[in-house]
Amino acid sequence: MRLHTIILGLCSASAIAFGAHAESITIATVNNGDMVRMQKLTDDFTAKNPDIQLQWVTLEENVLRERVTTDIATRGGQYDVMTIGTYEVPIWAKQDWLLPLDNLGDTYDAGDIIPAIAGGLSLDGKLYAAPFYGESSFVMYRKDLMDKAGLTMPEAPTWEFIADAARKMTDRASDINGICLRGKAGWGENIAFLTAMANSFGARWFDENWQPQFDQPEWKNTLQFYIDLMKDAGPQGASSNGFNENLALFQQGKCGMWIDATVAASFVSNPTDSTVADKVGYALAPDNGLGKRGNWLWAWSLAIPAGTQKAEAARKFVAWATSKAYLELVASKEGWANVPPGTRTSLYENPEYQQAAPFARMTLDSINSADPTHPTVKPVPYVGVQFVAIPEFQGLGTTVGQLFSAALAGQSGVDDALAAAQAAAVREMTRAGYIK
Known part of the structure; x- marks a missing residue:
């Protein structure tokens, strides 16, 4: 008995010594x-x-x-x-x-x-x-709602098709939004989505001389299209929705389409978490015929x-x-x-x-199609698809994200949001020495 007690004591001492080390x-x-x-x-x-x-x-x-x-x-x-x-x-x-x-x-x-x-x-x-x-990012959509709208999702859709489909799939009485997109402010939230989208509209953050470009028509076209689409076919309170919020909405059957990270595919197709797991299809991120899709890396x-x-x-x-x-x-x-x-x-x-994983090929194709060294239609001095790889982008991107989120919430107009974004970008790029 005494030997047994000694052994237990030694074991306890060893455990304490191990924990300490x-x-x-x-x-x-x-x-x-x-x-x-x-x-x-x-x-x-x-x-x-x-x-x-x-x-x-x-x-x-x-x-x-x-x-x-x-x-x-x-x-x-x-x-x-x-x-x-x-x-x-x-x-x-x-x-x-x-x-x-x-x-x-x-x-x-x-x-x-x-x-x-x-x-x-x-x-x-x-x-x-x-x-x-x-x-990367791609389109996740409800096949049943697409059929009900009398439409067939192309493997490589255009933004025009997406907008038309979103409006036709919207059923407010049944709490179904035609499309769910990021609206929450943040350089890695709404700005990730909107920058990738803007690339496909021919927009860019800066020209070759680091001059901000929010005063150009391509950015107005992007932001106006996005806000009109969200107003007609998006969820209430979209300006507060990021990746996780839209994921929850899609899993609950409240989104006809969702354009977001390819990583979400395993969550929307998992029957344990998703009420629409057996109804999800996938397509490449949309384009406007300019040679760039709205997908990120x-x-x-x-x-x-x-x-x-x-x-x-x-x-x-x-x-x-x-x-x-x-x-x-x-x-x-x-x-x-x-x-x-x-x-x-x-x-x-x-x-x-x-x-x-029925989404495997589409995920790999989306990843391989994104080109961080040539992210835009026009030439740019920066690397990065949904971001600009300079230290100043983190702060500037969040500032612009707040302006665009406020416009989505109806707190400002598109023109005002873009003018404020242009002013903030000029101020920051001048302060950092990129432009004089």
Whole structure:
């Protein structure tokens, strides 16, 4: 009996000692569905790495961006792993704010990452963030409502077709909106959608000399078209709706169409969460016949700030969460249709995934068709499809997003919103030294 007690005591002492020596890393992430799912699966990581404990900070998209930007710029050291996007990576890498991810382990296979996605997360050929999921944007639509309206969705629709279909599919008495689009202010919310849309209308943020272009007719055409469409066929309170709000509306059967991130496809087609899972079709983002579609290119990725004191533990987590093995883990728990999309070529070559995900080909085609180096119809001095890859864009994009969201809410007119956007852009670009 005494020996048994001694052994138990030794075991307890070992557990206490282990707990004292376990390294804790803090991960800042966005409250999107794939990241929430990742947190539920981290027992797999801790089982393989019992000396590492995970602390999560999960935030809404705009708040996440604000917090991680402040922390990394001041080298605050709050986070050991950050969820950041394609916009931040090259800018922050150039500032030496991120650690290069050139050694994620022998089995990681960085060469399997889709080239368009890897290119946006690299600087001088080095990967500075590992993609957790990659995306473009496309049209998700209700096939039953399209049939009821007597229409057939083309694989590559025009904006004219989308607008006509949205108005015909709208049934206010049944609480069905013909279309749901982002209206919530933010450079990564409504501005992501509107910038990609504007590209297809021939608009651009700046000309070759960095002169703002909101006073040009292409931007007026874009914003007027968008606001008229949302007024006629969009939901009430659309100026407060971002990705998550529109996802909920679509899943509840309240949207005829939704043009947004390709990553949403697994959520709208999942019968556990979506009341219309068996009725969803997919098409490429619309165009206006000018050679550019209104689709973007993005990856939510995991990066390690240069200020961390726990780089090795952070690297192990990043490698786990963005590996082929993680995709297989999700598939084993939730099915192939629910694995994080858009990151690895091998996923799109997997017959099980192709069969389980009817949106797979359209997602890959959308990703591959976006060109960050030539995003617009006319020449521009910047890189980025739904954003402009300069440090000033984060603040300026949010300011313009607030102006456009207010116009959608009816608090200002289109002309006033564009004039204010032009003035804000001229002021910021002059202050930053881009123009005199």
